[in-house]
Amino acid sequence: MAWLFRQTGLSPLISAAIGLAAGLGGTLVFMLPLNFCTFEAERPTLDLIFGLLLIGVGLALTLSAAAWLVRWWRGRGQSQPAAASSQPGAFRGKIMPWLLLAPTLIILALFLYYPSLDTFSLSTQLARLGARRSAFVCVDNFTRLVTDQSYLNSLALTLVMSAAIVMIGLVLSLLVALAAYQPVKGARVYRTLLIWPYAISPAVAGVIFLLLFNPVGGIINYLLNGVGLPSVPWLNNPAYAPWAVILASVWKSMGFNILFYIAGLQNVPKDLQEAAAIDGANAVQRFRHVVLPLLSPITFFLIITNMTYAFFETFGTIDYLTAGGPLSSTTTLMYRIYYIGIQNNDLGKAAAQSIILFVMVIGLTVLQFRSTGRRVTYGA
Amino acid sequence: MRKMLVFYLALVIALLAVVPAFAQEPTEVKVWIAFTDNRLDWANQKAAAFNEKFPQYNVVIEGYKSYEELFAATALAAEQGAIPAVVQYFEAATQVARDSGYFKPIAEALGDRTEVNGIPVNFDDFIGPVSAYYTLDGLWTSMPWNTSSAIMFSNQNILDAAGVEAIPATWAEMEAACEKIMAMEGAPEYCFTFPNHGWFFEQWLAQQNATYANNDNGRAARATELTFSGDAGVNILAWLDDMASKGYLYYSGAQGGASWSTVDQSFLSQQTAMAMYSSSDTAIYTNTGRENGFEVVASFLPYNDETGWTGNLIGGASLWLADGLSPEVEDGALTFLLWLTNTENAAEWHQVTGYIAIRESSIELLNTEGWYDAIEANGGSELWAKDPAVQASKGKAWYAENPNFIVAADQLARSTITPATQGVILGAFPAIRNVVTGAIDTVLLTDEDPAAVLTKAAADAGVILEEYNLISAP
Numbered sequence: 001m002a003w004l005f006r007q008t009g010l011s012p013l014i015s016a017a018i019g020l021a022a023g024l025g026g027t028l029v030f031m032l033p034l035n036f037c038t039f040e041a042e043r044p045t046l047d048l049i050f051g052l053l054l055i056g057v058g059l060a061l062t063l064s065a066a067a068w069l070v071r072w073w074r075g076r077g078q079s080q081p082a083a084a085s086s087q088p089g090a091f092r093g094k095i096m097p098w099l100l101l102a103p104t105l106i107i108l109a110l111f112l113y114y115p116s117l118d119t120f121s122l123s124t125q126l127a128r129l130g131a132r133r134s135a136f137v138c139v140d141n142f143t144r145l146v147t148d149q150s151y152l153n154s155l156a157l158t159l160v161m162s163a164a165i166v167m168i169g170l171v172l173s174l175l176v177a178l179a180a181y182q183p184v185k186g187a188r189v190y191r192t193l194l195i196w197p198y199a200i201s202p203a204v205a206g207v208i209f210l211l212l213f214n215p216v217g218g219i220i221n222y223l224l225n226g227v228g229l230p231s232v233p234w235l236n237n238p239a240y241a242p243w244a245v246i247l248a249s250v251w252k253s254m255g256f257n258i259l260f261y262i263a264g265l266q267n268v269p270k271d272l273q274e275a276a277a278i279d280g281a282n283a284v285q286r287f288r289h290v291v292l293p294l295l296s297p298i299t300f301f302l303i304i305t306n307m308t309y310a311f312f313e314t315f316g317t318i319d320y321l322t323a324g325g326p327l328s329s330t331t332t333l334m335y336r337i338y339y340i341g342i343q344n345n346d347l348g349k350a351a352a353q354s355i356i357l358f359v360m361v362i363g364l365t366v367l368q369f370r371s372t373g374r375r376v377t378y379g380a
Numbered sequence: 381m382r383k384m385l386v387f388y389l390a391l392v393i394a395l396l397a398v399v400p401a402f403a404q405e406p407t408e409v410k411v412w413i414a415f416t417d418n419r420l421d422w423a424n425q426k427a428a429a430f431n432e433k434f435p436q437y438n439v440v441i442e443g444y445k446s447y448e449e450l451f452a453a454t455a456l457a458a459e460q461g462a463i464p465a466v467v468q469y470f471e472a473a474t475q476v477a478r479d480s481g482y483f484k485p486i487a488e489a490l491g492d493r494t495e496v497n498g499i500p501v502n503f504d505d506f507i508g509p510v511s512a513y514y515t516l517d518g519l520w521t522s523m524p525w526n527t528s529s530a531i532m533f534s535n536q537n538i539l540d541a542a543g544v545e546a547i548p549a550t551w552a553e554m555e556a557a558c559e560k561i562m563a564m565e566g567a568p569e570y571c572f573t574f575p576n577h578g579w580f581f582e583q584w585l586a587q588q589n590a591t592y593a594n595n596d597n598g599r600a601a602r603a604t605e606l607t608f609s610g611d612a613g614v615n616i617l618a619w620l621d622d623m624a625s626k627g628y629l630y631y632s633g634a635q636g637g638a639s640w641s642t643v644d645q646s647f648l649s650q651q652t653a654m655a656m657y658s659s660s661d662t663a664i665y666t667n668t669g670r671e672n673g674f675e676v677v678a679s680f681l682p683y684n685d686e687t688g689w690t691g692n693l694i695g696g697a698s699l700w701l702a703d704g705l706s707p708e709v710e711d712g713a714l715t716f717l718l719w720l721t722n723t724e725n726a727a728e729w730h731q732v733t734g735y736i737a738i739r740e741s742s743i744e745l746l747n748t749e750g751w752y753d754a755i756e757a758n759g760g761s762e763l764w765a766k767d768p769a770v771q772a773s774k775g776k777a778w779y780a781e782n783p784n785f786i787v788a789a790d791q792l793a794r795s796t797i798t799p800a801t802q803g804v805i806l807g808a809f810p811a812i813r814n815v816v817t818g819a820i821d822t823v824l825l826t827d828e829d830p831a832a833v834l835t836k837a838a839a840d841a842g843v844i845l846e847e848y849n850l851i852s853a854p
Contacts, residue, residue, distance in 0.1 A: 128808075130455040130480045131852045215632055216645040236633030236642075238825060326633035327825050328818070342448060344811035344844070 022066035026059035034124065037138040046143045054139075116358075122351035129345055141352035150328060151336070151353075158332040161242055162310035169250040169306055170299065173257030178287075180258065181265045191262060198255030202313055206320025209248035210235075213321070238329035241322050245330050248321060249314050257302055264298040265291070304368045311360065333357055406431070406438040409712040410464035414450040414697070416443045418763060419526070422732055425761035426725065430716055433759065434497065437712040447473065447697070448810075458482045463702045465713040468525065470697040471513065472809040475598065477700055478516065479807065479852040484703040486717070487520040489710055496711060499718040505739045509792040512802045513694050516599070522698035523717045526735045528660040529692050529788040530583040532682060536675035538568060538653040547677060548654075550685040551619055558628040561653050570630035572623075573647065574656035575640045576820050578813030579695055580681075581608075581616055585800070587683040588612040589690035592804035593845075599799055602853060603806050606845060608816070609831075609838035615684055617823045617830035624824050631824045650674065656681060658695060659788030662734035663769065666784050678784035680791045691795025693803040696735065724758035727751060731778070732764050736789045743789060746778035808848035812841040 031054070037043070038051025123141055127134035145151045180191050197205070212220050213234035221231040234244045268291050276286045315334050318324060324331040324339055331339065334357065341350025413423055420443035427439040444450035447470045457463050458480070469477045477483055494501055503511060503520050510524045534547050542561040548554040558571035574580055585592060590612030593603035623629035630652050632642035640657075647655035648668045657665070662678060669676035683689040699720075701713055719725065723741040730737035730746075737743050745751050752774045755764065764770055773781040795801050806812065819837035823830050 126847055126851055128848065128851060129452055130458075130476060130482075131848075132479065132481065132854065133851050135851050214642070214645070216642055216651060217649060233633075236631060236639075325821060327821055339814075344814060345448075345451075345808070346811065346844075346847075 018066050018070065019063075022062040023059060026062035027055050029058040029062060030054040031058070033121065034138065037136075040138075043138065044143070046146060047139055050139050050143050119351045119354060119358075122347055123355050124352075125348045127347040127351075129347060134348070137348065141349050142356075145353070145356075150331075153328065154331050154333050154336050157242065157329070158311065158334075161246060161314075161330075161332060162307055164246050165249045165253070165310040165314075166303055166306045168246065169253050169257060170302055172250065173254050173302075174261050174295075176254065177258045177261030177265060181262055191258075194258050195255040197252055198259070200252065202249075202252060202316030203320050204316075205248050205252040206317040209244060209251075209317070210321050213244045235322055236326050238327040241326055241329050245314065245318055245321055248317050249310060252317065253306055253309050257306070260298055260302055261295070264295045268294050301368075304364065308361075308364050308368070311357075311364070406436055407708045407712050409437055409439045409466070409709055409716060410442065411439055411466040411699075411713075411716065412442050412444060412450055412454065412464045413468040413699075414444050414447045414470070416445055419733060422729070422761055422763050425763060426720060426759075427716075429759035429761070430719055433719075434712075434715060437715065439712070439716050451476070454482065455480070463704075465702050465705055465709050466717065467700050467702065468697050469522070469700055471695055471803065472806075472813060474514075474516075474522070474698075475603075475805050475807045475809060476852070477522070478805075479854065481854070482702060483522070483700045485516070485519040485521045486523055486701050486714070489701055489714060490520075496718055497715045499715060499722065501718060505723075505741050507736070507738060507740060507743075507789065507793055508797055509691070509694050509795055509801065510736075510738050512797045514698055516805065522700045523721055524694075524698045524738050525696070525721065526660070526729075526733070527694050527696040527738050528658045528735055529694055529792050530580055530656060530681045531659045531662075531788050531791060532572075532654055532656050532679050533647065533665045533784075534654045534677050534679060535568075535647070535650060535652075535669070536677050538650070538674075541566075542653075547679045548682055549680060550682055552685045554654075554682050555623070555626075555628070557654075558623070558626070562628065568653050569651045570646070571628040571652065572654035572656070573630040573632065573643050573652045575643045576631065576633070576817055576824075577640070578816040579658075580656060581613070581816050581820065582804070583681055583692055584616045584684070585612055586691060586693045586803070587681070587689050588615065588687040589798055589800045591800050593806050596799035597802060598805035599802060602849065603804065603845070604849060606812070606838045606841050609834040612684075612687065613834050614831045615687070617820065617834055619684070620820065621823050621830055629824075633821065633825065648672070659736065660696070660734050662784050662788070664734075666782070667769070676784065678787040680787065690798060691801035692791050693795075693801050694736075694792065722758070724755045724760075728755050728758075728760060728764045730785070731770050732761075732767055734785065736792065743779075743786075747780075749775055749777055751778055806845065807852055808844050811844050811848075815841040815844070 031038075031051070034051075034054075036051075038047045038054070124136060124138060125134045125141075126137050176194060180187065180194055184190075200208075212218055215221070215231070215233055215236050218234065220234065225231060232240055234240050272290055272294075273286055276290050281289065311332075312334055314332065315338065318330050318332065318335050319338075322330040324335050333353065337350050337354050337357065340346050340353065411423075411427070413420065415423065420441070423441045423443075427441050430439050431437060442464070444453060447468075450468065451473065454463065454467050463482055467477075467483075490496070490501055506524065510527055511520070514520065514522050514524050532547075538561060539547065539557070542557070542564045544557045544560055546553075548557045554572065561567055561571050582592060585608060590607070590610060591597045592606065592608045594605040594607055595601040595603050597603070620629060624631055630646055632639040632646065643655050643657065644661075644664075646652045647657075647665070650672075655665075659678070666676050666678075681692060699717055701710070701717065705713065721738065723739055723745055726739045727737050727742040727746050729735060730742065737746060745754055752770070769782060779786045815837050819833050822828055822833050
């Protein structure tokens with residue numbers, strides 16, 4: 001941090017003051033609402049470590065905010081003359097833009113930001129809807145998760161399932177996109193049909209696959225029996241149920257992936273392929289060494305978006321297909337929050353777990369912004 | 381021209397708003413229930429009939445998708461001081477409803493009145509287990525409405541083909557029957573099935589006269605510890621495990637274990653010979669069998685021969701009266717509650733759905749041949765009048781024509797009322813039920829020892845109960 005402040009060229013005294021304020025703020029941002037409860041003598045070591053971690057996170061937040069402010073302050077003088085005030089179509093005053101933004105901001109603050117902040121306070125409590133009171137439990141709702149085997153299972157399951165959804169989804173989508181990209185008769189109709197599943201809601205996908213995989217009257221088992229294979233307990237065996245969810249989710253997201261891959265394929269320059277062909281590369285080699293590398297920015301983008309989908313949007317599919325079972329084998333982190341918060345009416349624990357998921361969303365979003373902002377280049 | 385049009389429109393709207401204010405405004409009584417299907421239609425038709433009979437009141441029914449959603453809406457409405465007069469809660473939420481402080485025991489609201497607006501208060505008429513369940517601390521607390529019990533449906537054709545002479549009544553008879561059924565040529569895929577819902581575990585526990593929680597199942601005082609992991613509980617899990625490993629029990633596991641629809645499908649498509657189920661679907665089971673050419677016979681839920689049968693408990697929901705209503709609204713709500721559960725309406729509700737006829741007098745009425753006229757005179761609903769079974773049995777004794785319909789009420793009527801068969805009153809019960817469902821899931825899908833699984837479930841559920849009591853006890 002120090003180098004950053006040196007760079008800004010402020011006097012050491014002011015830098016030190018800002019640093020001190022930010023440091024203090026960083027320590028207090030989580031600890032003041034928690035009343036330093038993690039450092040009470042009777043708390044387990046785990047809570048102490050978690051408290052230190054929170055201070056660390058708080059410090060990182062306030063220090064980077066301070067650094068950003070300082071930089072903005074320094075840069076203000078230089079960019080001001082070239083400000084857009086003379087440009088046509090720009091607002092002259094400072095109030096007007098804020099006034100126009102106000103309705104959106106108020107709604108966001110009231111219905112999104114305030115409830116989100118409330119989630120933080122809820123996560124430190126034992127709370128139920130309709131209960132007479134709530135009890136402050138410090139960071140128990142978080143630290144108890146470390147030893148909660150069912151939570152760790154959910155976490156591992158979410159990671160494995162998401163990885164499977166992304167990998168299987170992308171490989172299949174690329175293959176289908178390659179086929180759909182061929183100039184055959186009615187290609188446009190095919191392409192439109194291929195994109196259809198994307199327009200279906202995850203819940204409807206769940207219902208469709210429930211009918212397909214149904215252990216009693218499902219079509220898939222009927223077909224399997226038809227060719228002399230035994231029925232597979234798709235939804236009532238913990239070894240198969242996650243696969244049913246993965247297949248449904250892959251099918252659901254394929255339309256989106258295919259769309260992007262077709263767009264990507266259209267941007268692969270023909271001359272590169274021709275040059276490779278002249279150099280004696282066969283179709284597989286051309287695909288492997290020319291097309292695939294050129295598609296990598298799109299693949300990267302799709303990995304991120306599919307990851308987000310697998311993490312957060314498979315809820316509807318799971319709810320209709322397996323409702324988290326059997327043996328919690330399809331209870332992902334997202335489904336778990338619903339189960340604990342709504343089914344079991346344990347709001348505090350659900351809030352804590354949703355904050356953990358929230359941190360994960362931030363991570364994925366940052367990754368996505370970075371990837372779309374810098375790394376994605378279309379064409380050669 | 382346009383200005384005039386706007387003016388006239390405004391005038392009309394203003395008149396529409398003012399005119400009803402001069403008329404005698406009936407007292408509005410809001411009733412929130414957790415049904416959105418034909419049961420909501422029935423309630424609406426009944427409310428309309430009630431409003432016609434008692435023009436001083438206007439009962440307005442609102443349907444919610446699930447008990448959970450209704451509960452959340454009620455909690456929010458109560459926080460804003462706009463709680464409806466009557467709210468439906470399922471039996472597992474009885475303690476939660478009590479602890480919330482939103483409601484007033486009906487007996488307290490009635491005081492020593494023996495009638496409200498001419499409708500008599502005769503709670504002695506309700507069948508034993510029903511009044512036992514909803515009487516808390518000696519007070520009639522909420523109004524029972526949809527009440528069911530767990531029973532068994534058998535495919536008589538399969539049983540006959542396998543040479544099973546009597547429908548099995550005990551666990552041992554189940555096993556013997558299953559052995560015959562599965563050994564015969566053209567045997568179904570499985571012998572029997574049940575939806576893995578915590579309620580069935582509770583039923584089997586009650587049959588063995590074992591309690592679910594301490595303090596007499598939470599009826600002598602607030603339940604603070606769970607007792608379901610004793611021998612009786614282990615018996616249930618061990619038996620289910622045994623039946624599954626022998627290939628007799630079909631466990632459809634899907635949909636979080638509470639697999640009502642997969643049980644329907646496997647029984648109605650004749651892939652299983654027997655299904656344990658809620659009596660609430662008696663009409664559907666009986667009729668679907670008839671349509672598909674097999675006879676469905678309802679019987680008592682089989683019990684553990686080694687511990688004997690004490691009785692079964694009820695399931696379903698009751699209607700709660702809000703606290704702090706104005707006297708007019710409270711009287712309106714009481715009038716509606718008493719009327720909705722009178723002899724004829726209880727009989728009608730039973731015929732339309734398969735829920736138990738909760739009054740002795742309703743069962744008596746349905747045993748006579750004049751039930752149709754009596755219900756019609758009381759204001760029979762359109763839904764009821766159009767019911768095919770009602771039409772087919774018109775002029776004949778209902779239960780003689782529809783023997784499956786009496787089974788659940790019979791099972792309850794023969795039950796000995798003990799704290800175990802009264803049913804547990806427990807905080808965070810829905811969440812604890814989920815723990816038990818999970819334990820059964822584990823036993824049926826893994827090799828883990830039933831006793832160990834149940835002990836761990838009781839410990840997990842104990843934490844939930846302790847946390848609930850910490851923040852919910854008054």
